[in-house]
Amino acid sequence: MHRKDFLRNTGFAAASLALASSNKLFAASADTKVKMGIIGVGQRGLNHLDLLLRREDVELVAICDIDDRTLNSAKEIINKSGKKMPEIFTGDNLAWKKMLEKKQMDGIVIATPWEWHKEMIIGSLESGIKYVGSEVIIGISLEDHWEVVHAAEKYKAHVMMLENVCYRRDVMAVLNMVRQGLFGELIHLQGGYQHDLREVKFNNGNDVYGHGAEFGEKGYSEAHWRTEHSVHRNGDLYPTHGVGPIANYININRGNRFISLCSFSSKARGLHNHIVKQGGESHPNAKVNFKLGDVVTTSINCVNGETILLQHDTNLPRPYSLGFRVQGTEGLWMDVNKSIYIQDKSAKAHQWDEAKQWLDKYDHPLWQRWSKETAGAGHGGMDFFVIHALVESIKNKTATPLDVYDAATWSAISPLSEKSIDLGCQTVEFPDFTGGQWMYRKPVFALTDTY
């Protein structure tokens, strides 16, 4: 199929699937079960494992990881579920390739360190898998993102980045409000990743969180790999939780697109100070120079005239907040102070309403329908929806509601922001991964209560 036809058809298919109501959810006989595999069953992969095991319409046929400790945790969870033990692939960094050669799978979930995602996504597509769900960040360089897009097009397959914040309950209620015009025409949006990760980036090599100043070879879980990115890179290294919801609000790649980006970085102090506090001045890691600025601020311009401000803030003491602000000609939502103001509709002029009353009133149909199933799923239940969307897309043989163009566009903010900072905070052009199709593609995300 020609690239443009593929783009159009997948968009059309997703729209029609979203409009069709399915009454067969979760029901499947043994031979129609969706065959799934997971590469990477670390902290995040174990969550996905749990969600896949809960479903009667999924057969987990294989898992792969290189760490015995986490594989043992995975086995324990599988045994407890009463489901059949999947084949386990392990031993070395390329064991996943053997898994792809040997097992027939309808879909795969990738939850490994960022630097593996591109290779694993493309390897999965080359092996014939048509549905790949990758954890956030699909590549490191800009070229990686193009390679993933081209591979999805070449194999006529679906790559969904498992961006769970798009499904957060308040985020979806605000999407509902945006679509019903409560905020008027959107003008400016903010978001980001403002999360004190010091105890994630450093631990004692045994605990997942904290109790030490180790990283790299001596660190465990994300301290084993993520911290290296703070040593060698300076940019918005984790943009998708903030930008994903924003992109859905303003229909990026579906009638709108990012056209340019500019990033600024502060000095870097937080990680060094944390090491000294944990391990003292003489700790060997106290000599490490961290390239990542403590607060990286990125501005993005959109072709339809909106501005976006993203902040990456992971090295300093602070409570967690993604810092959303959605502002239009009629009013705005700010999630930090949990407030909404709508001109002529809020209780008092110039005064905030508590967001809750609005968010409850505009609760998204997906949450109204599936809130029972979200119980116990990670991050307040929103994790349920990414796996649900992936599996339902496979069952319905349609495009995933978040597609490879969304994945590439959101994730490419990292290398673009690095480039901007490297050039002395110059504005850089945003590539159009859709090749002009953004003008014709229609919104498909969360149009109904199906998935």
Ligand SMILES: NC(=O)c1ccc[n+]([C@@H]2O[C@H](COP(=O)([O-])OP(=O)(O)OC[C@H]3O[C@@H](n4cnc5c(N)ncnc54)[C@H](O)[C@@H]3O)[C@@H](O)[C@H]2O)c1
């Ligand atoms: N969406 C979210 O809310 C959310 C939350 C946490 C993490 N994440 C993302 O999930 C991904 C994984 O993060 P994590 O916290 O689980 O990290 P982790 O370090 O706990 O887990 C990664 C796992 O991948 C395994 N692995 C590494 N190389 C491998 C290889 N070559 N073959 C097979 N397995 C390999 C490791 O042994 C480890 O078990 C990252 O992309 C991270 O950003 C997303």
